Amino acid sequence: MCYKSNIAEWQFASDITDENERLKLEQSLVAARFEKEAWKNITSFNWQPFTDPDLKRKFKLLSVLGPSALPEDKLTQYRKSIDAMEKIYSTAKICSFANPGDCGMNLDPEITEKMSKSRNFDELKHVWQQWHEQSGGKMRHHYEKFVQLSNEAAQMNNFSDTGAYWLRNYESDTFKEDIEGLWQTIKPFYLQLHAYVRAKLRAHYGEDKVPKDQPIPAHLLGNMWAQSWGNIDDLVTPYPGKSSIDVTPEMLKQGYTPKKMFEMSEEFFTSMGLLPTPPEFWSGSIIEKLVGKEMVCHASAWDFCNGKDFRIKQCTKVNMEDFIVVHHEMGHIQYFLQYKNLPLVYREGANSGFHEAVGDSLALSVQTTKHLKEIGLLDKSTPTDHEATINYLLATALDKIAFFPFAYIMDKWRWDVFDGSVTSADYNCHWWKLREEYQGIRSPVTRSEVDFDPGAKYHIAANVEYIRYFVSFVIQFQFYKSLCVTAGQYDPHNPSQPLHECDFYRNKEAGAKLGAMLAMGSSRPWPEAMRAVTGQDRMDANAFREYFKPLEVWLIAKNKELGEPVGWNSGGLNCQ
Ligand SMILES: C=C(C[SeH])C(=O)N1CCC[C@H]1C(=O)O
Numbered sequence: 001m002c003y004k005s006n007i008a009e010w011q012f013a014s015d016i017t018d019e020n021e022r023l024k025l026e027q028s029l030v031a032a033r034f035e036k037e038a039w040k041n042i043t044s045f046n047w048q049p050f051t052d053p054d055l056k057r058k059f060k061l062l063s064v065l066g067p068s069a070l071p072e073d074k075l076t077q078y079r080k081s082i083d084a085m086e087k088i089y090s091t092a093k094i095c096s097f098a099n100p101g102d103c104g105m106n107l108d109p110e111i112t113e114k115m116s117k118s119r120n121f122d123e124l125k126h127v128w129q130q131w132h133e134q135s136g137g138k139m140r141h142h143y144e145k146f147v148q149l150s151n152e153a154a155q156m157n158n159f160s161d162t163g164a165y166w167l168r169n170y171e172s173d174t175f176k177e178d179i180e181g182l183w184q185t186i187k188p189f190y191l192q193l194h195a196y197v198r199a200k201l202r203a204h205y206g207e208d209k210v211p212k213d214q215p216i217p218a219h220l221l222g223n224m225w226a227q228s229w230g231n232i233d234d235l236v237t238p239y240p241g242k243s244s245i246d247v248t249p250e251m252l253k254q255g256y257t258p259k260k261m262f263e264m265s266e267e268f269f270t271s272m273g274l275l276p277t278p279p280e281f282w283s284g285s286i287i288e289k290l291v292g293k294e295m296v297c298h299a300s301a302w303d304f305c306n307g308k309d310f311r312i313k314q315c316t317k318v319n320m321e322d323f324i325v326v327h328h329e330m331g332h333i334q335y336f337l338q339y340k341n342l343p344l345v346y347r348e349g350a351n352s353g354f355h356e357a358v359g360d361s362l363a364l365s366v367q368t369t370k371h372l373k374e375i376g377l378l379d380k381s382t383p384t385d386h387e388a389t390i391n392y393l394l395a396t397a398l399d400k401i402a403f404f405p406f407a408y409i410m411d412k413w414r415w416d417v418f419d420g421s422v423t424s425a426d427y428n429c430h431w432w433k434l435r436e437e438y439q440g441i442r443s444p445v446t447r448s449e450v451d452f453d454p455g456a457k458y459h460i461a462a463n464v465e466y467i468r469y470f471v472s473f474v475i476q477f478q479f480y481k482s483l484c485v486t487a488g489q490y491d492p493h494n495p496s497q498p499l500h501e502c503d504f505y506r507n508k509e510a511g512a513k514l515g516a517m518l519a520m521g522s523s524r525p526w527p528e529a530m531r532a533v534t535g536q537d538r539m540d541a542n543a544f545r546e547y548f549k550p551l552e553v554w555l556i557a558k559n560k561e562l563g564e565p566v567g568w569n570s571g572g573l574n575c576q
């Protein structure tokens with residue numbers, strides 16, 4: 001709900017001190033008292049029989065109080081458990097592999113950089129294990145407390161558990177089935193990508209390190225959580241030297257700064273007739289890691305609900321990966337701007353996945369060879385023949401396809417924990433069971449229930465629901481395809497205009513269509529917002545499959561040629 005972003009939270013997130021933690025807690029208790037009063041007013045009305053759809057929707061959305069339903073002592077414990085985990089995560093440090101005396105490596109930027117760039121099997125294993133030990137390994141008891149209190153709050157709101165409370169956002173009785181159906185559509189393609197990447201990793205690290213028919217060791221994918229594999233594109237690119245969308249070297253050569261990255265992103269939005277950011281955005285945001293302070297570096301966008309104060313906090317590095325994240329965060333800001341005049345209760349995304357999809361939909365246009373040439377980050381002579389296309393689609397697939405099983409298990413694991421089918425005795429075993437079954441990856445070191453590896457990921461430490469990103473990675477291709485058709489940049493019957501080359505930069509019609517949907521906020525059920533952009537009223541993986549079709553054909557043929565088995569033998573993890 002809009003009023004959740006407030007100054008005390010911002011202060012703690014941008015300057016982690018005991019005093020700021022105390023003030024944040026104090027502020028959240030004040031907010032809880034207000035919410036409880038408002039909730040008592042709302043629920044004193046017999047609103048279910050109301051006939052005015054808009055009034056009824058407002059009462060429906062406001063009639064769920066959330067964790068503030070807890071008595072103050074329990075709410076305090078609930079907040080303290082989450083704040084403690086977020087603080088552990090955001091301040092955790094490890095010692096360097098190469099220089100064991102250097103024990104000041106932070107996740108952002110040192111550890112992330114190492115996981116992305118190192119090709120040393122043992123160094124990657126060291127960094128991976130140390131991070132999991134210093135982050136998740138220090139949180140288990142906080143998480144156990146959080147689960148108990150969060151479920152208590154959910155039940156006070158008439159939900160069976162926290163998972164059910166989270167799913168109300170999607171307003172669908174078949175949501176879990178719909179997600180499973182989308183995963184079944186995407187899974188065959190994921191298995192092909194997994195097989196190909198495993199073959200390439202085996203070629204680099206050797207059969208003993210990356211066995212043919214086994215899950216891939218989790219520390220070799222260029223990312224701490226193996227959620228996006230784009231950073232190992234150099235190891236897996238099909239046609240080396242042909243072309244690469246990683247324009248980081250050119251960004252550095254041209255002296256790009258985080259400020260320039262944000263200004264370029266804003267210009268992409270305004271080129272489509274979308275809204276510019278107000279002065280408060282530039283004066284209030286933190287777009288580089290602060291020196292001499294501990295801060296939450298995980299990127300976030302903030303709406304202070306006064307119609308003019310909107311901010312981003314991001315420890316931006318000058319590279320292509322962060323250039324995409326900048327667009328992701330600016331997509332949140334654009335949504336805030338578009339719905340800022342709606343009643344507070346409607347200042348949300350149509351559902352949480354919509355909010356995550358806005359920036360990514362535009363980033364798909366920004367990253368095209370066509371657009372990168374347009375803004376001078378790619379040489380005009382860069383080829384766009386079939387081999388270049390396969391290189392481009394594979395690099396994109398390393399981020400967009402690899403992500404699905406990770407996003408799915410982030411909440412499958414929590415749904416299972418919240419509904420009680422997994423107890424704390426099996427937290428870690430169940431995590432690795434899902435990681436192996438869905439992602440086909442395995443821990444590089446032996447794990448036990450001394451460890452708490454889920455806590456090594458921000459969204460579990462900070463209690464941020466995650467299936468929103470799974471939804472986003474499906475619908476962003478529906479939005480992208482529809483905006484491309486509107487902009488006359490894609491015609492399914494014209495092979496000279498493939499979907500993946502579409503760039504709707506400066507197209508006002510596409511901007512108007514997207515802006516109109518964003519301005520709806522959460523005032524209408526999300527299928528109506530979906531229809532406003534795509535004409536469809538459901539999530540549909542076909543746009544995604546259409547985008548990657550040339551690559552899927554190529555991967556199937558390549559894996560056959562390599563004699564690479566598709567899939568893996570599961571290690572038969574038996575949790576208690
Ligand atoms: C960039 C953000 C802030 Se909303 C983020 O958390 N994302 C964006 C993609 C997936 C997820 C992650 O980093 O795990």
Ligand SMILES: [Zn+2]
Binds near residue numbers: 328329332355356
């Ligand atoms: Zn986001």
